[in-house]
Amino acid sequence: MSETDVVVSPAEIPGLVCTLVRLVAPQKVAVVTPELRLIGDLGFHSLALAELGFTIEDLFKLEALTPEVAMSLERVEDIVRLIGGHVEDGSITLPDTFEVNSICARYGASWPAKG
Template sequence: MTETDPADLSRLLCQVVGLMAPQPLDSPSPTDRLVGDLGFHSLALVELAFTLEDLFAMEDMVMDNATGIDRVSDIEELVREAIDAGTARMPDDETLAELGERHGVIWEPTP
């Protein structure tokens, strides 16, 4: 079982969700609602799911269990469980840089 620093994962997911949000906030938080606060719609949610699958090298079955996700913290719980179960892993710097490039930004991790 892999231990993941909760603060690191939370910051990373807030950055990724904020990068992809149709209505981004200055500083997304774990309590933000994907649809209500960040403007995600069905197509944007599917894109987010595929991005998270790629970013965390998640098995497809993990995302199949994503029903009921409403807030950023729900994503964090799903990803943390997958990492702890060995069906996902934290992304490396190169993977994060590629994500930034796809979205037209230079990836700068939040301290």
């Protein structure tokens, strides 16, 4: 981590998750909000869900999601709650801005998202 890279704060998790979902979502929308459904509103299918899961696991250094947990993630806010719960119980550490931007760069984007 360089001097200019700072750790993402817990308050930034919702915005970061919305950005990641927007980048991976098959159905492109201008703004992703927490109440949107992954499948119904954003067009996620099995491959896109797997890509999103791997992206989140990599960024937050999560253990692989169990099928039960993965199936419970219906809305963007469910992912936000999952990450927040792990932050609260100390089972993950938050990424720094370099790590976040490395993931976003895979999709031709940066974070925080611009316009």
